Amino acid sequence: MENEKENLFIEPYKRVLTKSPLKECTRENVAQADLPSPTLGPLTTPTKPKEVSQGEPWTPTANLKMLISAVSPEIRSRDQKRGLFDNRRGLPEAKDCLRERLSGDEFEKSQPSRKEKSLGLLCHKFLARYPNYPNPAVNNDICLDEVAEELNVERRRIYDIVNVLESLHMVSRLAKNRYTWHGRHNLNKTLGTLKSVGVENKYAEQIMMLKKKESEQEFDFIKSYGIEDHIIKSNSDQNGHAEMCFVELPGVEFRAASVNSRKDKSLRVMSQKFVMLFLVSTPQIVSLEIAAKILIGEDHVDDLDKSKFKTKIRRLYDIANVLSSLDLIKKVHVTEERGRKPAFKWTGPEISPNTGGCSPVLPSAASDLGVRRSAKENCAKNLFASRGKPNFTRHPSLIKLVKSIESDRRKINSAPSSPVKSSRAESSQNSPLFPNKMAQLAAICKMQLEEQSSEPRKKMKVQLARSGHCKPVAPLDTSAKAELELTAPSLIQPLGVVPLVPSPLSPAVPVILPQASSGPSYAIYLQPAQAPTMTPPQGLSPTVRPTHSSKAVGAKDSAEATNEKATNDATRTDSASRAGSLLPAPERQVAKNRTREVPGEKGSKRPSTFEDCISKKKYKEDLKGIENVSATLFPSGYLIPLAQCSSLGAESILSNKENSGTLSPNHRIYSSPITGVIPVTSSELTAVNFPSFHVTPLKLMVSPTSVAAVHGGRNSPALASSHPIAIQNPSSAIVNFTLQHLGLISPSVQVSASPGPGSGTIPVSPRIEAISIVPENAGCQQARATSCDSPVPGQSQPNGQSVPVTGTQQPVPVTPKGSQLVAESFFRTPSGPIKPTGTSCMDFDGANKTSFGTLFVPQRKLEVSTEDVH
DNA sequence: AAATCCCGCCAAACG
DNA sequence: CGTTTGGCGGGATTT
Numbered sequence: 001m002e003n004e005k006e007n008l009f010i011e012p013y014k015r016v017l018t019k020s021p022l023k024e025c026t027r028e029n030v031a032q033a034d035l036p037s038p039t040l041g042p043l044t045t046p047t048k049p050k051e052v053s054q055g056e057p058w059t060p061t062a063n064l065k066m067l068i069s070a071v072s073p074e075i076r077s078r079d080q081k082r083g084l085f086d087n088r089r090g091l092p093e094a095k096d097c098l099r100e101r102l103s104g105d106e107f108e109k110s111q112p113s114r115k116e117k118s119l120g121l122l123c124h125k126f127l128a129r130y131p132n133y134p135n136p137a138v139n140n141d142i143c144l145d146e147v148a149e150e151l152n153v154e155r156r157r158i159y160d161i162v163n164v165l166e167s168l169h170m171v172s173r174l175a176k177n178r179y180t181w182h183g184r185h186n187l188n189k190t191l192g193t194l195k196s197v198g199v200e201n202k203y204a205e206q207i208m209m210l211k212k213k214e215s216e217q218e219f220d221f222i223k224s225y226g227i228e229d230h231i232i233k234s235n236s237d238q239n240g241h242a243e244m245c246f247v248e249l250p251g252v253e254f255r256a257a258s259v260n261s262r263k264d265k266s267l268r269v270m271s272q273k274f275v276m277l278f279l280v281s282t283p284q285i286v287s288l289e290i291a292a293k294i295l296i297g298e299d300h301v302d303d304l305d306k307s308k309f310k311t312k313i314r315r316l317y318d319i320a321n322v323l324s325s326l327d328l329i330k331k332v333h334v335t336e337e338r339g340r341k342p343a344f345k346w347t348g349p350e351i352s353p354n355t356g357g358c359s360p361v362l363p364s365a366a367s368d369l370g371v372r373r374s375a376k377e378n379c380a381k382n383l384f385a386s387r388g389k390p391n392f393t394r395h396p397s398l399i400k401l402v403k404s405i406e407s408d409r410r411k412i413n414s415a416p417s418s419p420v421k422s423s424r425a426e427s428s429q430n431s432p433l434f435p436n437k438m439a440q441l442a443a444i445c446k447m448q449l450e451e452q453s454s455e456p457r458k459k460m461k462v463q464l465a466r467s468g469h470c471k472p473v474a475p476l477d478t479s480a481k482a483e484l485e486l487t488a489p490s491l492i493q494p495l496g497v498v499p500l501v502p503s504p505l506s507p508a509v510p511v512i513l514p515q516a517s518s519g520p521s522y523a524i525y526l527q528p529a530q531a532p533t534m535t536p537p538q539g540l541s542p543t544v545r546p547t548h549s550s551k552a553v554g555a556k557d558s559a560e561a562t563n564e565k566a567t568n569d570a571t572r573t574d575s576a577s578r579a580g581s582l583l584p585a586p587e588r589q590v591a592k593n594r595t596r597e598v599p600g601e602k603g604s605k606r607p608s609t610f611e612d613c614i615s616k617k618k619y620k621e622d623l624k625g626i627e628n629v630s631a632t633l634f635p636s637g638y639l640i641p642l643a644q645c646s647s648l649g650a651e652s653i654l655s656n657k658e659n660s661g662t663l664s665p666n667h668r669i670y671s672s673p674i675t676g677v678i679p680v681t682s683s684e685l686t687a688v689n690f691p692s693f694h695v696t697p698l699k700l701m702v703s704p705t706s707v708a709a710v711h712g713g714r715n716s717p718a719l720a721s722s723h724p725i726a727i728q729n730p731s732s733a734i735v736n737f738t739l740q741h742l743g744l745i746s747p748s749v750q751v752s753a754s755p756g757p758g759s760g761t762i763p764v765s766p767r768i769e770a771i772s773i774v775p776e777n778a779g780c781q782q783a784r785a786t787s788c789d790s791p792v793p794g795q796s797q798p799n800g801q802s803v804p805v806t807g808t809q810q811p812v813p814v815t816p817k818g819s820q821l822v823a824e825s826f827f828r829t830p831s832g833p834i835k836p837t838g839t840s841c842m843d844f845d846g847a848n849k850t851s852f853g854t855l856f857v858p859q860r861k862l863e864v865s866t867e868d869v870h
Numbered sequence: 871a872a873a874t875c876c877c878g879c880c881a882a883a884c885g
Numbered sequence: 886c887g888t889t890t891g892g893c894g895g896g897a898t899t900t
Contacts, residue, residue, distance in 0.1 A: 114898050117876065144889090156878070159891055176885080176889070266892070288873095311893060317875055342873070 117153075119318055123161050123325035125151050130181045140181035142171060160267065164322040167271035191279060191351040198276030199353070206294050207281050270295055270312075271319045278329060278346035287334050287343035288316050320344050 115121065126147065134140045144162065148155045162179055165171045169190045171179045198204070273295050277286045292312040323329045328348035333340045 114874090114876065119875075154878075155889080156891070157876085159889090163891080307894075313873090314875060314894075315892090317873090321875080 118321065119157060119160060120321035120325050122151060122153055122157055123322045126158070126161050127325055130183060132184045134181055134183045134185075136185075140183075141174065142179040142181050144177045144179065160318050161322055163267045164271045164319050167268040168275070168326070170326075188349060188351060191275065191348065192353060194272055194276045195279035195351050195353055198273075198280040203273075203277050203294065204280040204282070207277065207286070207290055267315060267319070270315055271323075274316060274319055275323070275328070278344070278348075279351060284346035285332060285334060285343050286346075287341045288313055288320075289341055291316055 129147070129150075130140065130142070142162075144155060144158050148158045151158070162171055166173065166179070169186050170182050170184065172182060174180050274286070274291055277291055277294065278284050292309055295316070296308060296312050320329060320331070323344075324331065326348070328346065329344040330347050332343050332345045334343040335341075
């Protein structure tokens with residue numbers, strides 16, 4: 001154990017060196033904290049004691065934070081604290097003695113008191129071990145076993161922490177028991193991405209609705225006759241929310257194989273959603289109650305599951321503890337009329353919308369330089385695919401089809417994550433992800449590669465999942481329409497609301513776009529469906545927009561053509577075929593094959609996430625049953641990160657099919673098993689939303705459901721394709737994403753719904769054409785990047801660590817073309833078009849107008865008491 | 871009594 | 886088949 005610790009420390013030191021200053025401070029603090037223990041400290045008992053005592057060395061900032069947090073809250077008495085400390089050292093037995101000495105009185109306290117074991121404290125300890133802004137060059141590997149031992153906690157607890165950190169891309173899974181620490185580099189990027197997604201999902205609106213609803217209930221119900229209520233309901237239920245799965249980011253990594261393939265763990269997804277709520281809501285204060293409802297998606301019958309609600313709350317506390325340790329949120333109480341409710345206030349950095357964001361720059365810069373090596377290593381690790389296997393089993397409920405699809409997907413994904421493979425990884429990762437086929441792509445790839453090399457990560461992948469759409473979209477047009485209608489209303493409210501809320505978003509949008517330039521691309525995964533709740537959906541789905549990065553390149557033509565095809569296909573596809581019409585040709589075929597096969601086989605890959613979503617949704621969905629199913633199928637559009645794509649290319653296919661295992665790490669493509677799936681709806685969607693959809697010739701993607709996919713891709717020029725289900729081409733996803741952000745694409749319907757946020761505005765304009773702006777991007781990005789980086793640090797950490805980093809990074813960043821490409825997409829130049837796009841918007845507008853009365857949100861209330869904890 | 875949330879069973883996923 | 890992950894909810898602690 002000690003050894004381990006030592007190791008750990010070592011890393012810190014490294015960091016420290018750079019950051020030296022803080023360290024000292026921290027130590028002092030630590031020392032204080034430790035004071036009590038000194039005697040015991042280090043020496044004694046092995047397990048716990050050491051940690052504590054030594055822990056000090058932890059990272060500076062972290063230590064402080066921990067101490068503070070831990071201590072202050074507890075407040076009770078220092079004595080107690082002491083006691084606690086003592087305990088640690090002494091262990092239970094010794095405790096008594098110690099205690100006596102210490103405070104004497106309360107031996108009681110001495111017990112390990114629950115607080116000592118709190119996840120928050122544990123998280124602080126954990127964070128103390130690593131620098132906020134680790135030097136990429138260094139190995140920042142985290143061995144779960146070691147950590148668990150050192151911190152002497154059960155492994156289970158470590159998972160809780162790591163999962164949340166992973167959702168913020170502060171760590172990424174390398175392999176089986178190993179994670180890589182990224183610290184807060186990327187944090188802003190991640191948050192920006194999450195914010196974008198949150199906007200898309202209309203979380204702000206949802207929140208408003210819930211609040212409103214509550215208020216109404218409380219007081220009077222009278223007013224809302226039906227309509228309003230309906231609207232609300234519709235919003236909440238039907239519209240749904242989309243759920244998303246997991247947003248991946250940027251540079252960070254890769255990977256996610258785990259994420260992708262596996263079911264996504266709810267904790268990860270929940271964490272991201274929870275964060276989104278903060279980022280989107282105006283006050284930036286979110287009550288657990290609301291968060292739980294939104295996350296559950298159901299508002300529907302409230303009571304339904306009380307237990308479910310309770311469980312959700314429990315989990316939210318877990319997540320909140322970790323986020324609190326990160327200083328991203330703090331506990332407060334909101335006093336509404338009725339009473340006070342526990343809530344949390346965002347205390348993290350303000351993020352710009354991102355979409356594109358900032359991320360690009362930073363990551364590349366910082367990480368790249370320093371990191372390269374590390375990057376390589378990481379890459380190897382990454383491999384996204386790692387797990388690829390299927391998973392899914394869990395929910396039987398899933399439809400066979402889905403499963404099959406998933407399985408396919410997995411295969412694709414599958415690259416073996418666990419084993420790290422360095423060599424390839426690098427290449428693969430670096431190489432970005434382009435869609436298969438296209439020559440253009442190839443070119444792009446090259447660029448990306450270059451970029452990557454320079455900057456490893458740039459690309460981000462975000463996966464989002466939104467569930468909602470799926471349902472709607474899918475099967476029937478009619479249904480879809482219906483949904484739309486529904487959504488519209490809801491939208492309306494939101495709109496009305498908008499003012500209240502998120503202004504940030506909406507306004508931002510425009511602004512954002514530019515920012516976006518950097519834009520990372522994200523891949524989104526959608527889940528099928530869940531839908532549920534909030535996302536409305538449909539609109540979203542539309543997301544699909546197809547853009548392809550290539551467009552910039554010049555692919556347009558092809559793209560357009562493809563689009564057409566795609567649309568056609570989409571229509572055809574329907575559930576039955578699920579074909580991945582969208583997918584690139586090659587893929588498609590494959591997809592088809594798979595799909596067919598799949599059912600039976602299944603094997604390897606399946607989209608776990610989907611399943612999850614689906615399963616969850618099912619509850620609600622019962623109603624729709626069939627539709628749902630279809631929906632589920634599509635659900636997600638998964639976008640894969642660019643990198644993957646690239647690798648995928650041709651190989652991807654192969655890999656998908658069988659070898660998932662064999663595949664070299666390089667290729668991890670995700671095939672999207674799904675591809676096949678595109679639902680009919682897509683067609684609808686397309687029609688609606690994207691008229692212009694251009695699919696890339698390649699592929700395409702778009703999945704109907706895909707709403708989800710929004711991506712910004714920075715780098716990947718290539719196309720974005722979204723598959724309804726899983727998408728393989730990351731690039732496309734990226735593209736889409738970017739487009740959306742840019743406004744080029746309309747976020748699809750959904751967006752429109754969304755309030756202010758740009759989404760609405762952005763609309764459709766589909767044409768990517770405009771987009772290609774490369775140069776600008778670059779500039780922007782860089783600028784951004786720098787800013788981004790710096791920003792982060794500012795807030796939080798005292799240390800100045802960040803600074804150094806940035807410095808290094810900046811230089812680098814400038815970079816590479818690849819990124820630029822991405823940036824291009826960002827540009828929204830097209831923005832002009834935006835209004836037009838707005839078709840959806842238009843609708844909304846109308847709606848809005850009508851509705852406004854109700855709109856008012858109940859904001860009223862909340863007084864937040866800032867008391868932190870008390 | 872309500873709010874928190876620790877603990878760890880146990881199953882899914884993985885290897 | 887053994888492990889690793891991690892969903893989940895009982896019930897202990899705090900407030």
